[in-house]
Amino acid sequence: MIRETDSIDMQATDRIMERSWAAWQDYRLRPLSERAGLMREIARGLDSLGDEIIRTAMRETNLPEARLKGERARTIFQLNNYADACERGDWMELRIDTPDDKRIPAKPDIRKMMVPLGPVLVYGASNFPFAYSTAGGDTACALAAGCTVVVKAHPAHPDTSDAVATCIRQALVACGLPEDIFIHVHAESLEDGRALVTHPRTRAVGFTGSHTAGRSIFDWANGRKDPIPVFAEMGSVNPVFLLPEKLSEDAQEIAKMYSGSITLGVGQFCTNPGLIFGVDSSALDHFIQHLSEWISKTPAGPMLHAGIARAYAAKMAAALDQSDVKLAATGLSGTEELHGTATIATVDGDTFLSNPLLHQEVFGPFSLVIRCRDAAQMLRIAVELEGQLTCTVMGTNDEIAHHPALMAAIADRCGRLVLNGVPTGVEVCLSMHHGGPYPSSTDARFSSVGADGIKRFARPLSYQQWPDELLPDALKNANPMGYLRVIDNEASTGPVTLLG
């Protein structure tokens, strides 16, 4: 019976977290090869679930088959990719300083590596039933780091989450590992998770969702007697800056590209471009005109659930209701309550600067085009923006080179800076940073995508004066695995050679 509880009371929480803690005492000491083996076994299991789980997810999320198949493939790739990174070991940040007995005072032997934090609580996300949920990026990174995982399933797709959880349990059995390395719980409300966040055995939290929910979790975690890290990815309006020369060259092409990005997945990606800034001009008029044409031909699509569709309609109406906001285009309207209709509006830069509501995310296929008075106003807006997962610049090389202050201001507001492309589409690779300044995430220093995400669930530990035979393998002199280590300030994949 996977469905552990329907509401989490304090007693259930204690039982869950003590089980996770006990399993961690075993798992934290397992070699990297066993952690990677578990991750690869989970990946194989997800693949072998075939079409049935896709049908379950389609029913629960209204997402189309191709998208869900792609997301499952991405989730499998993540597990395998992070398993490789786990074994490569760069994330352990191995540092060795060799001793010097002749120095006064004598210099001790000190060696440092990353060690796992402990049991990690992961909240499933509504918009990614695979890649950011039960066996998603947070779970994969925590397992790689040597942490045990408690997943709170997202209530919008409980059956999908159950099927993935079963797959993880089977992988644990197949690998001969304690089953409590992974625990799966159901809870209806965010508040039900509070006891898990504040439990003394919980050492970190991963979350993807709204700012309201993410901030609550962050506040609970920091209000603890012993605060714990929260990695909450809370969405973003992903501003796009259209520079004049580029826009006058390519207005039509950019409009087509952005029409696709704004409406991709019914606008339900955290990297959806919600604000588009241009300097008021005939080129910007052309852009708005072309974008409106594309948007007006876009059919409405079903959103994840009726609650999200209602929130989209309400937030969009509120934005359109602000003074001086003008509706530019709407897509074809839908027949069902949960359909979301693509919509574009425009506003001038002064109004945008003075109305904070217009800076907020409207989760769905809505974008606001801001007519800036001039380049100076665009710069001022960039400086005033809240933190973002991504910012995008559409500009010629000359324009980029000639606007260093604007580029610096934009770079300061985001975690990923896209040039002449769209922010949607998050590549899973080591160089990806997915986590920008607050409020796009609670900790801009860590990424929720890419193998550097493993570092979220680990911390450094120094060993001083330990004999070689008692050190963890990764810090021993011989280094048979060829880990990259910094020895006396020099990177090396070789052994340690001690003098004397």
Place this chain on the structure above:
Amino acid sequence: MIRETDSIDMQATDRIMERSWAAWQDYRLRPLSERAGLMREIARGLDSLGDEIIRTAMRETNLPEARLKGERARTIFQLNNYADACERGDWMELRIDTPDDKRIPAKPDIRKMMVPLGPVLVYGASNFPFAYSTAGGDTACALAAGCTVVVKAHPAHPDTSDAVATCIRQALVACGLPEDIFIHVHAESLEDGRALVTHPRTRAVGFTGSHTAGRSIFDWANGRKDPIPVFAEMGSVNPVFLLPEKLSEDAQEIAKMYSGSITLGVGQFCTNPGLIFGVDSSALDHFIQHLSEWISKTPAGPMLHAGIARAYAAKMAAALDQSDVKLAATGLSGTEELHGTATIATVDGDTFLSNPLLHQEVFGPFSLVIRCRDAAQMLRIAVELEGQLTCTVMGTNDEIAHHPALMAAIADRCGRLVLNGVPTGVEVCLSMHHGGPYPSSTDARFSSVGADGIKRFARPLSYQQWPDELLPDALKNANPMGYLRVIDNEASTGPVTLLG
């Protein structure tokens, strides 16, 4: 006039932080060589201040000349060592993933590096007027990361802080850099700093001091609309675990070593060993007896200021006043109000487990020896301990190998694990981790000592699809500086070779 303000009101705070922000717009774009050049110039300046600043610090802190000269030398070493690390560039964590146009969908070119957070607020520490104050580790790391710095001088050594601040200003002038890269302010109370912590331009805080003060700063920072990271190092009781075989071999030698560590600098190091655990036995009796002999011969020493001496006397009295706590030895008593007298007490393991007050730090030359009933009780205590900067194990290799659960529990509670040594003495090197689980620090993932401390003041930023000529130098294909970079998952100091 360096003494900016005597109390920080909102207007002064605004002025200070806007100046720091404006200077950051310049400094953040400076090449690593200029940042390192500034740090080395500050180091030269500190050296050239000669004996006068040592006399000033002696007057203000009551610390002896040799200690202050050693601390100044360490501060100079830190500046030079972190300058070298800044230029070596490993802290930028450069990652490059090359594009693949043939993949469907096409794989974009993505490159990632660390960028500075922005203006950093540093609180000077009372117990380290040089190494953790005005030009100390936090300032050095922030400057290396490309951040500007606002230092709130510690009110216990304002003249020392002024002299160091003048030295930093002169270095800025000598390097042709904007003087507002460094701003020095005086404020009497912790509360005076609140406006600085909560100012929108402040991006991070460094602090070394008490738990009460550190937690206040942490709560202010996390209560902001946009929370910012706080790196507060808040002390530790640095538990020592004496394993039976080792103790029976070396009781006398260990007692001598610990007498020195407990009383070093009148017990005012954050790595002072405040709790010593042993299994009740005749070997432990011998240890206590020898330790008592050494302690009883120790002369009282002047503490940093009268407030600290009073707090020491009060906290020690409270500890001695707990039921079943037995005084074992006191050192020679002092003649002055600010003298601290070395003191050792003992208690049994059951009492220790049931009385949280005995787990708390008594800042000064006081240690409590806990007679554990058996090895199982020692393990239980290790699991229950709060987070610590360091833990130390005194044991034979055989004992370490045969107590994996105890070793794992101890490792989980600290940032540095010392074997057969003393925790006092913090080596400044890359493998040093100085920052343990809460409450020893607010963020166990970052170190306040060693060049990895630079990473506290930076965050990753990804560049997607930027042409080579517009990328920051460190991410360009050519890599003339030979930075260590991970290119397509492989470490390399060479250039990027693009296909096609």
